[in-house]
Amino acid sequence: MATVTGDRTNGCVVEIENLHFSRGTRRIFAGVDIGIRRGEVTAIMGPSGTGKTTLLRLIGGQLRPDAGRIRVDGVDVDTLKRRGLYQLRKRMGMLFQSGALFTHLNCFENVAFPLREHTRLSQALIRHLVLIKLEAVGLRGAHALYPAELSGGMARRVALARALALDPMVVMYDEPFSGQDPISMGILVRLIRLLNDALGLTSIIVSHDVLETAEIADRVHVISAGKVVESGSPQELRASSSEWVQQFLNALPDGPVPFHYPAPSLEEDLFGNSGVGVSAL
Numbered sequence: 463m464a465t466v467t468g469d470r471t472n473g474c475v476v477e478i479e480n481l482h483f484s485r486g487t488r489r490i491f492a493g494v495d496i497g498i499r500r501g502e503v504t505a506i507m508g509p510s511g512t513g514k515t516t517l518l519r520l521i522g523g524q525l526r527p528d529a530g531r532i533r534v535d536g537v538d539v540d541t542l543k544r545r546g547l548y549q550l551r552k553r554m555g556m557l558f559q560s561g562a563l564f565t566h567l568n569c570f571e572n573v574a575f576p577l578r579e580h581t582r583l584s585q586a587l588i589r590h591l592v593l594i595k596l597e598a599v600g601l602r603g604a605h606a607l608y609p610a611e612l613s614g615g616m617a618r619r620v621a622l623a624r625a626l627a628l629d630p631m632v633v634m635y636d637e638p639f640s641g642q643d644p645i646s647m648g649i650l651v652r653l654i655r656l657l658n659d660a661l662g663l664t665s666i667i668v669s670h671d672v673l674e675t676a677e678i679a680d681r682v683h684v685i686s687a688g689k690v691v692e693s694g695s696p697q698e699l700r701a702s703s704s705e706w707v708q709q710f711l712n713a714l715p716d717g718p719v720p721f722h723y724p725a726p727s728l729e730e731d732l733f734g735n736s737g738v739g740v741s742a743l
């Protein structure tokens with residue numbers, strides 16, 4: 463775990479304390495405490511409808527707690543006004559299952575979109591950043607393809623590159639593997655872990671794919687009936703007698719499918735005249 467010197471947050475980038483939240487008469491959270499440690503991959507699991515997506519929305523400030531506190535990077539999300547929330551959300555990458563790509567934009571422009579929206583970077587720098595993010599997900603060679611020309615797994619990886627475009631501090635994944643075949647799922651699983659470590663991110667994953675998620679998680683929190691019922695490393699949960707623990711088994715093997723879509727060398731794309739993104743210059 464990466465610990466920041468002088469860190470006010472006890473190594474936790476997200477601190478949830480005594481969280482209470484209801485939807486009408488339905489109580490979703492009744493005293494939830496979770497610390498999401500900086501630099502780690504944290505999985506939030508639990509039965510369907512237990513409030514996992516709701517928890518991500520609360521962390522992102524899209525919903526407000528009825529009681530309790532949620533701090534992100536030491537800041538109480540509930541106290542933030544519109545502008546503060548906007549600034550915070552720029553530092554939080556989100557990859558939602560429904561987070562579709564813009565169909566009228568190619569991969570390059572999809573990833574460039576948040577950079578164009580939220581920064582005043584030069585076109586040349588945007589081009590570099592987009593190529594690096596696409597490279598990171600193995601799809602630099604697919605920069606000119608439109609979403610309709612991508613497989614489901616490729617589309618998810620482009621969406622991941624887009625979620626990482628602004629170099630977020632935290633990335634939240636809501637069901638990132640849903641609808642993926644086992645090979646695409648294996649690639650995504652590995653990619654989330656690799657990018658977390660390589661880019662110094664903190665990742666929060668909500669997923670029904672218990673085995674795959676546990677494979678890359680440093681810590682797992684199991685939520686049920688408004689409370690955290692289990693917390694620990696996948697190994698610790700394996701040693702627990704909870705019924706959930708039985709699900710933390712075999713790792714998903716990687717397959718022979720190449721990770722990178724065919725492309726010229728990175729050097730050529732970055733410093734040469736390969737024509738990537740020139741329409742934007």
Ligand SMILES: Nc1ncnc2c1ncn2[C@@H]1O[C@H](COP(=O)(O)OP(=O)(O)OP(=O)(O)O)[C@@H](O)[C@H]1O
Nearest residue numbers: 485488490508509510511512513514515516517670
């Ligand atoms: N906009 C809404 N208005 C009212 N109730 C809602 C709303 N969104 C979600 N809920 C309810 O809140 C509860 C928690 O929903 P949430 O989507 O967070 O669960 P989840 O654990 O992510 O479920 P799943 O695993 O099936 O995706 C559910 O009972 C759901 O019906």
